[in-house]
Amino acid sequence: MKKRGIGIAAGMYGTAVMGGGDKSMAVIELRPDGGADLLLGSVDLGQGSTTVLAQMAAHELGIPYDCISVHAMDTAVGPFCAGTWGSRLTYVAGNAVVAAAREARQCLLEAAAPLLKASAVELDISEGKIVSRGNPEASMPVAEAVFKSPLIAGRGSYAPPMRLPDFTTGKGNCFHALAWGAAIAEVEVDTETGEVDLLRLACAYDAGRAINPMLVEGQIQGGAVMAQGQAMLEQLYPCYPTVDSQPQTFHDYIIPTAMDIPGIECRIHECPSPEGPYGAKGIGEITAVVPHPAIAEAICNAIGVRIDEIPITPEKILRALQR
Amino acid sequence: MKYMLSFTVNGAPADVAVGPTETLLDVLRDRLGFTGAKRGCETGDCGACTVLVDGRSVRSCITLALTVQGKAVTTVEGLARDGKPHPLQQAFHDHGASQCGFCTPGMIVSLAELLEKNPEPCRDDARAAIAGNLCRCTGYVKIIDAAMAAARSPHKKGGPA
Amino acid sequence: MSPELIGARMKRYGGLDHAAGRTQFVDDLRAPGMLAAKVLRSPVAKGDLLHIDTSAARGLPGVAAVITAADVPHNIYGPGRLADQPVLAQAIRFRGEPLAAVAAIDEDTAREALELIRIDIREQPAVFDPLEAMADGAPKVRPEGNLFLFGPHPFMYAGEKPCREICSGSLEQGFASADRIIEGEYRQASVEHAALEPQCCLAVPAPDGSLTVHTMSQHPWLHRMELCAVLQMAPHRVRSVSTAVGGGFGGKSDMHADPVAALLALKTGRPVKWRWTRQEELLYSTHRGAWRIRFRDAVTNDGRILARDVRSIRDGGAYACYNYGCIESHCSTVAGPYAIANVRIQGYLVYTNKPPAMTMRGFGVNEAAYACESQMNRIAAELGMDPLELRLINAYRNGDIMPNGHRLESVALVEVLQETARAAGIELPAHLQAMSSQARTGDL
């Protein structure tokens, strides 16, 4: 018999390291071709940090996104970054990039002011051009201003404020920019075979501010499917706690394929964090924190028996139904 | 003992002396420098090494090199036409279908085969075409989006197949 | 300013290279004269390596170098003060721990050389079950015992306490006024990161003895520090490049291939690449550790949680590494995103003879959420209450204080729950739809 069930779960995840102090830095140099080199120590694992950091740099500098060249992930090239973990890059490295871009922008405006016979405060940069707010006639391409000036560059550095817990109580205001999420899953379970079809997954996450919604959706969808594997399929020690019969290939350690995925309805909520760049929070990990309990619950709900152990495999379902 | 393997890669002839146990993936990557096909498992399970042999997708990690004698191999590097990315390559970029990018070449090759055979696939056809291609990053949704977008593109046929 | 860039669906930087197959991952790089590395791994989970004879392997044509523990300048790595893992082991703590490494002209030759290495191991009893490992008289994974000892404070990790403990309010009071007590125990299995790109490192020595390490690190700066400690080299003599990474999820948060590739490159003066097979990745790399989490809650019939008592046990595998941090973030969140006045949380980190459990996406919080949310669903079922409503009425709001003392701001839990319900096509009753994360006015 096929039985349907739904399950819900909620969760939270703090951005960057608890207690703060994890630093990232950025350097921006403007080039006489009107572009900018963004030097970072931050590694993009695929989540898209390089893209959002380039977006922030272009936004602050007033030059097109495709004029930014990123040089990252090389200790001989970029400045220090504490690393890609804790959903921290958009937030921490983002603040560093914004600071570097603002310094470079200020440096450029001051250099351009005498060239345009204006004061720096009157000047603005938009779409690769320096323009005077008061006098629209006075304008100059960024490329020209950079070419005629000494090195135009900016430095940025950011670490979430240190908030160490109290030494005697072990407590404190340790988190930064907690992100929030919730998911609802619907499954259909075949009670004869124990097979589960994950039909739908609806979820919403608080990204603070989604710098790039396409990449945030990518995190949500990828996180959902990783969590699906955790809820339904994956176990490194099938005879846990012993290490017998360990899977050794991808045909005995099964991760979800395109055939397994549910319809995923994702919503991005924006509740700005006071310290994040443009209000952004980290979204990389929370997206894999919420769906698996929702899926597990949907299965229990469908069969009417609690199974308090993931992954909930067909075998466990059939055993639970026999009890 | 080495044997002379003569075949074409992305339309250009290649002659390599290979041992009987060498895989097509080894030859493409380590001998000929076509590193587009990736080594994700070497057991035929992940699809990262997918290439086309006479237009059919194969797992190059479990294909002995000598079996492609005289055949035409197309890798992800060979899908562009006239200096323009294959519509799938463009669609992957436009729709955010690759994250780390490690599965991407195999995905694109598998889907290129699909579009050759079935110019108007539905989402389930696209899912089935990549059933043997694992991705740990994207959750597959945007990959399928990209496949559908490429299928709508007027130039959906790519390079030498 | 170009305001449209923030919040815009800009295409991935370098995305077209990904699609064209042009992105260069570490295994796509080659260097002239490059050697291939392979590693001999321990066949037993616990024991002492009494003797190792590499002479036959060294004599095999095509072999450039063989190294053992004796060749490692500082044979211990890991993060900062918690570094505790040998590059090449003598005291073996898990099956598959590296014992020796070979650099040869190709992988086949290196593999053949491994078979010529003779080892003499005195096997000892191993322990795999964290509960057994916690019991008196259990075989010791490490000479100092099987429990990680915590300091008084999360950032003073080394101490005397058998668990990390976070308490707030009074459990006694909470349980005294409960309508019912609801208990549950939740377990979750070990999970592999399974990034599609397996571990790989290409180490390229320069004539002046400096080194470039092409790696796939989630934090090249910190790993370079760890690597330089192993090599006993000044950090500026090592350049660490992590140009393209084929997925991480925490699996590249700990060094895997770098030390061995670097040591062999320095020893031979030639570039050395060590790439792991998928089999090695599954059997021996770091992973999401298994957990066993017990909840005991004091609950009222109208769905308030008066007190929550949680005990979590993490199977940490054989080494400490970032496990303590995982316990900290776990303990800080395992009571869930719900306002509960009286809480006790105890988190144990137990050593077993498995490969070390390390960081993975969600770092202790993922596992916390599974247990806590399952417990919430159990409560809802026992009370006959809608699980969505149970969450909404208990959800954290602005100004609430977490058990670890954190005062909350920019809270959006109520809102994301409402939005999720909408996305799922569930219509909420008006009183739940009207809720928000606004600071509470009355008491809890």
Ligand code: FES
């Ligand atoms: S590398 Fe060929 S299928 Fe995985």
Ligand code: FES
């Ligand atoms: S994009 Fe990383 S594996 Fe698919």
